[in-house]
Amino acid sequence: MEFLVRQLNRMPADEESRRLREELRPRERQVARQLRDAGILRRLWRVPGTQHAIGLYEAEDATVLHDALSSLPMFPWLEIEIQPLAVHPQERGAPPGPAAGSGTAG
Amino acid sequence: MEFLVRQLNRMPADEESRRLREELRPRERQVARQLRDAGILRRLWRVPGTQHAIGLYEAEDATVLHDALSSLPMFPWLEIEIQPLAVHPQERGAPPGPAAGSGTAG
Amino acid sequence: MEFLVRQLNRMPADEESRRLREELRPRERQVARQLRDAGILRRLWRVPGTQHAIGLYEAEDATVLHDALSSLPMFPWLEIEIQPLAVHPQERGAPPGPAAGSGTAG
Amino acid sequence: MEFLVRQLNRMPADEESRRLREELRPRERQVARQLRDAGILRRLWRVPGTQHAIGLYEAEDATVLHDALSSLPMFPWLEIEIQPLAVHPQERGAPPGPAAGSGTAG
Amino acid sequence: MEFLVRQLNRMPADEESRRLREELRPRERQVARQLRDAGILRRLWRVPGTQHAIGLYEAEDATVLHDALSSLPMFPWLEIEIQPLAVHPQERGAPPGPAAGSGTAG
Amino acid sequence: MEFLVRQLNRMPADEESRRLREELRPRERQVARQLRDAGILRRLWRVPGTQHAIGLYEAEDATVLHDALSSLPMFPWLEIEIQPLAVHPQERGAPPGPAAGSGTAG
Amino acid sequence: MEFLVRQLNRMPADEESRRLREELRPRERQVARQLRDAGILRRLWRVPGTQHAIGLYEAEDATVLHDALSSLPMFPWLEIEIQPLAVHPQERGAPPGPAAGSGTAG
Amino acid sequence: MEFLVRQLNRMPADEESRRLREELRPRERQVARQLRDAGILRRLWRVPGTQHAIGLYEAEDATVLHDALSSLPMFPWLEIEIQPLAVHPQERGAPPGPAAGSGTAG
Amino acid sequence: MEFLVRQLNRMPADEESRRLREELRPRERQVARQLRDAGILRRLWRVPGTQHAIGLYEAEDATVLHDALSSLPMFPWLEIEIQPLAVHPQERGAPPGPAAGSGTAG
Amino acid sequence: MEFLVRQLNRMPADEESRRLREELRPRERQVARQLRDAGILRRLWRVPGTQHAIGLYEAEDATVLHDALSSLPMFPWLEIEIQPLAVHPQERGAPPGPAAGSGTAG
Structure with missing residues (x-):
């Protein structure tokens, strides 16, 4: 089952938060990669002008998601x-x- | 450039509208097929519980879309x-x- | 997988619609009964002061729902x-x- | 009388709050268990992708709830x-x- | 248990609806009087500038209300x-x- | 003239705010009592599940309120x-x- | 006591409604003039781009308004x-x- | 003075309205041309996927606009x-x- | 040209902010007085129950305002x-x- | 392709933030100038009464923007x-x- 997921980034704009985000990024990419490999994360887009993202996920149910x-x-x-x-x-x-x-109906 | 498109169906619920929708459906499917063949319509989902749809489109710009x-x-x-x-x-x-x-990053 | 479903009744208030709703009610109850027997419709509540309902459903995925x-x-x-x-x-x-x-965790 | 209760968790995301939440969890579970035993808390769901919950409660009136x-x-x-x-x-x-x-009408 | 009830009047503005409302008014007043006598309708206010009303009701539960x-x-x-x-x-x-x-705490 | 007043409590949830609220409570109750004695505060309800309140006030005009x-x-x-x-x-x-x-129309 | 009143005109755009509005206009102006003479209607503005208006009224209380x-x-x-x-x-x-x-504080 | 104007087209979707819109179009274009010639209408965009428009206008004040x-x-x-x-x-x-x-600062 | 201006006061409720507001008040009143003398600020109201205000301003255009x-x-x-x-x-x-x-039409 | 961009400034009102904004301003102007020279930023307006801005941009697609x-x-x-x-x-x-x-259609 597919889910469209809007991921609003609410991390504040201050310097400390920016450092924290930099620290988290490698691990964030690694987990995202694992979710892609597992077929859960299918696509990810940047909402332009923001730090938000929209993702297309596939999961057995909402608990797995x-x-x-x-x-x-x-x-x-x-x-x-x-x-x-x-x-x-x-x-x-x-x-x-x-x-x-790939998302086209053939 | 990709666009996420929310298509809310505002056709009324009365009998006449339902007939009209039935009449339009074959042509609707034909146009959708053409948009898929042209690479403009990439995916289309049903919003469950509604007649609405969410589509993933690709177009050169907003005018083409x-x-x-x-x-x-x-x-x-x-x-x-x-x-x-x-x-x-x-x-x-x-x-x-x-x-x-197909939307996965490799 | 469970879903909480808010069913807003948008049928107009005029006399003709009221007659139509009366006509539909027996079949509505029959379909609801089938959905309950199939384990899809688990609970249904009336939103007080309205013709709306809130339902608890269980379905394999959003397409089945x-x-x-x-x-x-x-x-x-x-x-x-x-x-x-x-x-x-x-x-x-x-x-x-x-x-x-029955919805309690034991 | 039954109530549907949306419980939005507004605890901030910082490290200190996360520690506080960990500290509160055992007592939180204990109170929830008491509410279940008393027949007040009937079901509890996680809103996926969040720390929020939706609960089905039963109470004599809004003051008891x-x-x-x-x-x-x-x-x-x-x-x-x-x-x-x-x-x-x-x-x-x-x-x-x-x-x-158990919520089905028989 | 008390309930605060916002009653938005969605009857259209055309002449036919106005006649219908006039026809319904005596029976409307009679039912309201019965609800007051039964202790269910405690107060009723007009939202100024509208045909809406706000009522204070008392009922055993939401089903009775x-x-x-x-x-x-x-x-x-x-x-x-x-x-x-x-x-x-x-x-x-x-x-x-x-x-x-009378609603004051003494 | 009567006013319906929704009083949303925006005091934060931290420990210091909770102490402050405890400190303010006796004086809060005293002022509320004076407003009741003056016939300005007629009723006060708790919005269940919150620290908010809804009050029924009576005042000569909005400035007095x-x-x-x-x-x-x-x-x-x-x-x-x-x-x-x-x-x-x-x-x-x-x-x-x-x-x-007492709010009933006789 | 003064009130700021937003008057949204919800008359439909069809030809019949336009005729009706024309018919009502003289009487509308006459009533507005009476409200001005009575000191109730103090100012009236057009919301640009619409048929809506914003008015400044003065009345003893909400019932008079x-x-x-x-x-x-x-x-x-x-x-x-x-x-x-x-x-x-x-x-x-x-x-x-x-x-x-005249609305200036001197 | 410049104004950004969002023009939402609320004409219904039925056949009669579509004919009316076709009838109005030549005169609509003519008036728009006059507003452009008068320097009032500076730019006009189509909101993609809709019949709405966004315009950039210049007018002495809101009454002229x-x-x-x-x-x-x-x-x-x-x-x-x-x-x-x-x-x-x-x-x-x-x-x-x-x-x-032309809107660029030099 | 006149403008209706809603001025929502977002200064926090803590003690330090309250001191700051007290400090700013004399200068605030002085600037407001100058705007009144210049014919820019025509009226100012308190939104009851809040620290917000609604003002009626007159200015040549939005830049001056x-x-x-x-x-x-x-x-x-x-x-x-x-x-x-x-x-x-x-x-x-x-x-x-x-x-x-003074805002009445004669 | 053109984009209308609403840029809401969420920097807090405290003294430290004001200093930071002053520090950032020269670089902000320099980047804006570069975007204008590159033909990306076409117009920029101040939303009156705020620190927000509305911009008209031109970019090949949303990623470039x-x-x-x-x-x-x-x-x-x-x-x-x-x-x-x-x-x-x-x-x-x-x-x-x-x-x-320059935005007029000739």
């Missing part, structure tokens, strides 16, 4: 909104191939 | 919100291959 | 908001018994 | 919204048995 | 929001007398 | 919203007696 | 929001003269 | 929001030349 | 919303006399 | 909202001249 998101080092500073997604009629029955995997 | 959306037969009944998307640092420099095309 | 909700005869007049639910840490590992089934 | 909620050690950091619930016509007259207690 | 509100002839045109009220610490233990009944 | 509210020791931490109230047609012409004073 | 506003022929189509106003400390004690009456 | 906007044939169907603009410090003192006139 | 508002010592703590005002048809052509100056 | 905005020294304190703009039908086919460049 919650566990994935709360494993992110930045999690305590993220305000997260989750939109569950249903398959669109136009994409039902799409052939299971690389194209389907 | 507007022309694509306004070619949909349902366009007069759609309330559309567009979120422009920037490439996320984690996906910059992703190798240009099928994986990149 | 969407199919269930859109099978309701009143669906074209419902404005539906879905909150996906994750298991709370306090209820993880609750013994699989009637108490757990 | 307030006393229960304000006994939670985390109460000073919770922003709470309460939705009073009325019995839905579909669940009126449900047979008083384990099934009714 | 819902039954009272939905018995109003204007109910199909009312958009109702209910705020459950808890006893304020300053008014707990107020002497049971006419003053308490 | 403002002076009363700003005399509360907690005033600097209150976010206050005021709803002016007009007499409802159902309560116009109510006999000037104890019943009218 | 409501009676004035509901006497406007356009009242059934107005969505009205009322902001009660208190005297600002800078204008308290302003000399009772034409200048004070 | 209102007269310009209400001269548009589509005005009865427009919901308009106006943001007054002040000169930014970076553009104060820009040399009076074609560049300044 | 901005310069006036930003000269207030409290400006850094004010969250300001500006509503540009157009002359209402009922007040157009009002005779230029003291009555017009 | 994000890079430009995040190069501003004030970026960590800005809350930015981006509205993508499509060419309006009235401005399509405008002759490529200084007038077009």
Whole structure:
């Protein structure tokens, strides 16, 4: 099941927070990489003009998704909104191939 | 450039509107197919519990995107919100291959 | 997976709509009963002072939930908001018994 | 009478707050257990991607509910919204048995 | 238990609706009088500049309140929001007398 | 003239604020008592699950009401919203007696 | 006591409504003139780009103000929001003269 | 003085409205041209995915702007929001030349 | 040109801020007096129950108004919303006399 | 492609922040000048009564725009909202001249 996830970054703008974010970044990238490898994190976009992100996730259910998101080092500073997604009629029955995997219905 | 597009269906619930929607559906699917073939419409999801949809589009700019959306037969009944998307640092420099095309960073 | 579903009834107040709602009610109850028997609809509450309802649903994913909700005869007049639910840490590992089934953690 | 309670956790993200939350957790669980044993707290869900929770409570009236909620050690950091619930016509007259207690109408 | 009830009048402004409202008024007043006599409707105010009202109700629970509100002839045109009220610490233990009944703490 | 006043308590949750609130409480109660004796504060409710309150006030005009509210020791931490109230047609012409004073129209 | 009144014009845009508004205008102006002569309507502005207005009213209380506003022929189509106003400390004690009456503090 | 004007098109989606819009278009374009020639309408953008527009206007004051906007044939169907603009410090003192006139600070 | 200005006071409630506000008050009053003498600040009201104010200003354009508002010592703590005002048809052509100056249309 | 950018300044009001803003200003102006020279920043307005700004930008896509905005020294304190703009039908086919460049359609 897919989820559209809006990840608002609420870390403050002061110097100390910026240092903390720099410290967290390598581990953040590593966890994100693991989530991609596990097929949970499918896409990630930057909301332009902000430190926010929008992600496309795939997880068995909301509990698995919650566990994935709360494993992110930045999690305590993220305000997260989750939109569950249903398959669109136009994409039902799409052939299971690389194209389907890449988001086009074939 | 990618855009996340929320397509709220504001067609009323009465019987006449339902007939109209049925009439429009084949042409709607045909236009959607053309937009997919042109690489403009990349993914489309159903917002569960509604007639709304969320789409991932790719277009050169907002004018091209507007022309694509306004070619949909349902366009007069759609309330559309567009979120422009920037490439996320984690996906910059992703190798240009099928994986990149499918939204994972490799 | 559980979902909390807010079902806002947007049927107008005029006499004709009231008659239509009366006509739909037996079939509405029948479908609701089927959803309860299938274990999809777990609880349903009336939002006091309104014709709205709040339901607790259980479904494999958002597509299954969407199919269930859109099978309701009143669906074209419902404005539906879905909150996906994750298991709370306090209820993880609750013994699989009637108490757990009834929503208390044992 | 049942109430749907949205419990938004507004404790800040800094290290000191995280330590405080760890300290409060055992007592928090103990109070929650007492509320469950007293039949006041019926279900509790995690809002995925957040530290928020949604609870189903049963209390004689809003004053009893307030006393229960304000006994939670985390109460000073919770922003709470309460939705009073009325019995839905579909669940009126449900047979008083384990099934009714578990939220299905029989 | 007391409830603060915001009753937004959504009847349209056209001539036909105005006639309908005139027709409903005597029965509306009669039902309101019955609710007052039953001790359910305690106070009713006009929101100035509107056709809306704010009421102070007392009912055993939300189901009883819902039954009272939905018995109003204007109910199909009312958009109702209910705020459950808890006893304020300053008014707990107020002497049971006419003053308490009238809403002052003695 | 009556006013419905929503008093949102914005005092923070930290330990120092809690001590300050304890210190202010006796004086808060004393001022509230004076406002009740002066016929300005007519009722006060606790918004369940919060530290907020809703009050029914009676004052000659908004300036007198403002002076009363700003005399509360907690005033600097209150976010206050005021709803002016007009007499409802159902309560116009109510006999000037104890019943009218208690909020029922006789 | 002064009130700031936002008068949103919700009359539809169709031809019939436009004719009705034309018909109502002379009587609307006449009532407005009476309210000005009675010292109730002090100022009236057009919200640019709309058919809405913002008015400064003076009335003994909200009931008198409501009676004035509901006497406007356009009242059934107005969505009205009322902001009660208190005297600002800078204008308290302003000399009772034409200048004070005209809204400047002297 | 410059104003940023959001022009939301609220004309319904039905066939009759679409014909009306087609009829109004030539006159709409003509009035827009006149406003451009008069230096009042400086720029106009399409909000992508909608029939809305955002315009940059220049007018002596809000009354002149209102007269310009209400001269548009589509005005009865427009919901308009106006943001007054002040000169930014970076553009104060820009040399009076074609560049300044074109909105760049030189 | 007139502007309606909502001045939300966002200074915190702590003791230090209260001292600062006391310090700023004489200078605040002096600047306000200068703005009144210059005919820029026409009226100022207290929003009851708050430290906010609503002002009626007159300025040549938004840049002049901005310069006036930003000269207030409290400006850094004010969250300001500006509503540009157009002359209402009922007040157009009002005779230029003291009555017009005082906001009534003659 | 053009973008309308709302730049809300969230830097706090305290003395230290004011000093920091003063320090950042020369570099802020320098970066803004570079963005103007590069044709990215086309116009910038002050939202009157605030420290916010509205800008008209031109960039190849949202990623280029994000890079430009995040190069501003004030970026960590800005809350930015981006509205993508499509060419309006009235401005399509405008002759490529200084007038077009300056925002009028010729």
